[in-house]
Amino acid sequence: MLNPRGISNKKPLGEASLKTRITQLLGIQHPIIQGGMHFVGFAELAAAVSNAGGLGIITGLTQRTPEKLALEIARCRGMTDKPFGVNITFLPAVTAPDYPGFVETIINSGIKIVETAGNNPQKYLPALKSAGIKVIHKCTSVRHALKAESIGCDAVSVDGFECGGHPGEDDVPNMILLPRAAEALKIPFVASGGMADGRSLVAALALGADGMNMGTRFMATQEAPIHLHVKEAIVAASELDTRLIMRPLRNTERVLANAAVDRLLSKERELGSKLNFADIAAEVGGVYPRIMQEGDMNAGAWSCGMVVGLIHDIPTCKELIDRIMAEAEELIRHRLEAMLAAA
Ligand SMILES: Cc1cc2nc3c(=O)[nH]c(=O)nc-3n(C[C@H](O)[C@H](O)[C@H](O)COP(=O)(O)O)c2cc1C
Numbered sequence: 001m002l003n004p005r006g007i008s009n010k011k012p013l014g015e016a017s018l019k020t021r022i023t024q025l026l027g028i029q030h031p032i033i034q035g036g037m038h039f040v041g042f043a044e045l046a047a048a049v050s051n052a053g054g055l056g057i058i059t060g061l062t063q064r065t066p067e068k069l070a071l072e073i074a075r076c077r078g079m080t081d082k083p084f085g086v087n088i089t090f091l092p093a094v095t096a097p098d099y100p101g102f103v104e105t106i107i108n109s110g111i112k113i114v115e116t117a118g119n120n121p122q123k124y125l126p127a128l129k130s131a132g133i134k135v136i137h138k139c140t141s142v143r144h145a146l147k148a149e150s151i152g153c154d155a156v157s158v159d160g161f162e163c164g165g166h167p168g169e170d171d172v173p174n175m176i177l178l179p180r181a182a183e184a185l186k187i188p189f190v191a192s193g194g195m196a197d198g199r200s201l202v203a204a205l206a207l208g209a210d211g212m213n214m215g216t217r218f219m220a221t222q223e224a225p226i227h228l229h230v231k232e233a234i235v236a237a238s239e240l241d242t243r244l245i246m247r248p249l250r251n252t253e254r255v256l257a258n259a260a261v262d263r264l265l266s267k268e269r270e271l272g273s274k275l276n277f278a279d280i281a282a283e284v285g286g287v288y289p290r291i292m293q294e295g296d297m298n299a300g301a302w303s304c305g306m307v308v309g310l311i312h313d314i315p316t317c318k319e320l321i322d323r324i325m326a327e328a329e330e331l332i333r334h335r336l337e338a339m340l341a342a343a
Pocket of ligand 1 (some may be wrong): 034035036037038040059087089116117118138159162163164165166192193194195213214215216217302303304305306307
């Protein structure tokens with residue numbers, strides 16, 4: 001568009017900001033969130049994403065105790081003055097983590113954004129809300145998203161079937177799930193699962209989302225404090241290389257194929273409905289430090305999304321986010337607008 005003096009009033013490519021309900025709610029520059037990731041979401045990554053204008057998130061339970069989480073939050077504050085959040089994942093566990101202690105630490109540390117995931121966070125919402133914390137609940141179905149809205153969550157992160165980690169049991173991919181969420185929800189939501197670049201962001205916005213959440217893509221960045229072997233495995237993998245494990249336990253997880261996953265899947269086939277968690281504990285229990293920190297790529301199963309097929313490099317978080325925003329702007333202003341103009 002030209003202004004009255006014939007000069008384009010569009011900002012140059014790469015300087016675009018997209019204002020959405022999510023950027024406004026969270027006070028961030030770009031509608032891009034880094035989801036909580038066990039043994040990946042440390043202060044270094046969260047700070048790098050936030051410094052680049054997105055929302056970085058520290059994974060609460062990776063810090064084994066509330067005291068350690070308080071230290072990690074302080075470490076992150078030392079690396080950024082931008083907003084960042086904390087993920088707290090409510091999972092069924094034999095010995096439950098000290099959830100009340102983690103919530104208290106989050107509140108006392110002055111955190112203003114929390115990503116919850118797993119079970120319904122209702123029990124902790126009054127405390128979080130009265131501390132002025134914005135709660136984004138991550139879920140994999142429209143009914144769970146509506147439940148989150150009804151209990152007072154501020155936003156939801158809608159995880160499609162493509163996602164790394166736990167896609168739930170409904171198997172609805174984002175091409176359907178996101179417009180369904182848009183039809184049903186009043187609160188803002190971000191698209192999660194399969195998001196990698198400017199195309200993902202523009203598509204997510206077109207389908208009704210207010211931004212996007214990425215997991216796997218942020219693992220293959222310079223600042224992700226994980227072993228280079230993991231980043232190289234992501235770059236080398238294609239969209240055909242993920243597997244679904246633990247389906248018989250109704251605790252489905254999307255992981256990258258490797259020798260341990262092959263072993264696990266053959267146990268699942270052999271034992272069928274008789275499978276218990278104990279049968280596969282060697283492949284899934286406590287394996288993350290060996291994979292993420294020591295780079296032992298066959299030590300066990302680790303969450304990874306189908307989006308690996310779209311990841312071809314290991315940029316800094318700033319390079320990645322700037323590239324996403326420039327690509328999104330190019331798509332909106334040129335590819336899409338040109339189609340409209342040509343019609
Ligand atoms: C290695 C890894 C670990 C993850 N750990 C957690 C976690 O502890 N809690 C959680 O809520 N989500 C976890 N997730 C899910 C991500 O936050 C995010 O929802 C998901 O990765 C989005 O799909 P994508 O990988 O296709 O981007 C994990 C994902 C990965 C890849």
